[in-house]
């Protein structure tokens with residue numbers, strides 16, 4: 001595995017298996033379900049052997065949108081840094097990490113074989129079009145603003161909340177850990193933004209602890225040296241997106257929930273040159289200590 005090119009799904013899954021086999025004390029590959037086309041859905045747990053599942057935890061996912069390749073590249077980079085770089089062991093000594101690099105493997109495969117700019121899943125959702133926007137399919141304020149009603153829409157919400165095997169599996173898993181997970185980061189591209197709830201309403205509405213979420217995000221963003229990120233409410237900085245995963249995570253009681261739009265700002269859009277993978281990953285990683293420290297000390 002390296003971060004000088006974008007990799008195919010099989011190579012990413014092989015790398016995760018390699019890590020589990022090589023570092024069984026700290027890495028566990030958890031199969032949480034199957035995609036629409038029958039590909040396994042994996043969550044990587046990184047935890048100190050003494051106390052798996054008892055520590056506070058951080059959730060990170062990538063590739064809910066198929067064309068946003070940098071999101072899965074960063075997720076695997078984070079796994080690599082945590083597991084294979086000795087100096088980072090302190091980050092998982094009292095915090096468990098649940099990292100899902102590939103939430104939409106069918107869509108990811110399709111972007112490599114047929115259409116580089118495919119966004120949605122690959123389920124058969126209508127007569128003429130395929131795919132559900134998995135980031136409009138979560139079950140909080142599902143079907144409201146910023147979510148398409150017809151299957152051909154790029155933001156099609158699906159026929160019902162959690163209608164898709166990917167969102168059903170992820171939500172069930174996260175729900176089972178919801179008292180442990182204190183920080184939730186869902187990775188997207190592009191825009192250099194850290195987005196806070198809520199994303200379903202226009203004009204924007206805010207959770208009661210919004211200022212605490214904002215302070216943590218600003219602290220994290222201050223660690224980025226090369227790419228400057230803006231921090232704020234989803235609707236104010238971007239647009240409405242009802243049924244998105246971060247809103248749902250917040251709604252079930254996970255305190256610090258964010259949607260991160262990675263670099264860059266728009267020169268390359270979704271089709272990032274591989275030469276920028278490592279700079280974006282290296283720039284992002286130091287911010288994780290801010291989130292890990294907060295997860296370790298959050299009690300509610």
Ligand SMILES: [Zn+2]
Nearest residue numbers: 065068188189
């Ligand atoms: Zn996205």
